[in-house]
Amino acid sequence: MSETATEISIFERIGGAVTLDRLVEAFYGHMDKLPEAKKIRDMHDFDLGPVKVVLKRYLSEWTGGPKLYSPEKGHPRLRQRHMRFPIGNADRDAWLTCMRKALAETVADPAARAELDANMTKLADWMRNQADNPHDRGEARPT
Numbered sequence: 001m002s003e004t005a006t007e008i009s010i011f012e013r014i015g016g017a018v019t020l021d022r023l024v025e026a027f028y029g030h031m032d033k034l035p036e037a038k039k040i041r042d043m044h045d046f047d048l049g050p051v052k053v054v055l056k057r058y059l060s061e062w063t064g065g066p067k068l069y070s071p072e073k074g075h076p077r078l079r080q081r082h083m084r085f086p087i088g089n090a091d092r093d094a095w096l097t098c099m100r101k102a103l104a105e106t107v108a109d110p111a112a113r114a115e116l117d118a119n120m121t122k123l124a125d126w127m128r129n130q131a132d133n134p135h136d137r138g139e140a141r142p143t
């Protein structure tokens with residue numbers, strides 16, 4: 001997400017690390033329970049603890065807060081990190097269903113929520129790696 005000197009980061013607008021903690025807990029809580037998310041839940045380890053920590057760190061950096069991901073992990077290269085999981089349209093939709101529910105529960109500011117939703121939708125779309133996806137034909141990539 002871009003940010004100029006005069007702009008307040010999304011991280012600050014939503015309430016910082018406390019809100020991101022709640023968001024990620026709610027997100028994986030939905031993934032754990034929703035029947036439509038079972039397939040993507042099963043791609044993850046039984047213990048969601050470690051990936052929760054990583055997603056919180058990633059989102060901190062991605063929303064313009066403290067850079068907690070790349071000093072430890074290097075460039076996110078998220079799409080590459082997801083290549084070992086086959087992600088198609090239904091998987092993207094299941095991921096977004098969990099995330100949208102979590103956003104609705106934890107991000108109070110409607111404008112910030114809409115912005116996060118739009119950017120996460122782009123990212124989830126980009127994460128698809130099945131052969132028939134248009135971005136595999138060389139479209140511009142989001143960050």
Ligand code: HEM
Binds near residue numbers: 123
């Ligand atoms: C579109 C559907 C998606 C699926 C099915 C999916 C699935 C997964 C799975 C299975 C893992 C590995 C978890 C583990 O090690 O137990 C993972 C890791 C991760 N995912 Fe996703 N993901 C999706 C989209 C996204 C999106 C949109 C984001 C960012 C907002 C994201 C951020 C991450 C991060 C930060 C990690 C940890 C990567 C690392 O180890 O550094 N994922 N994802």
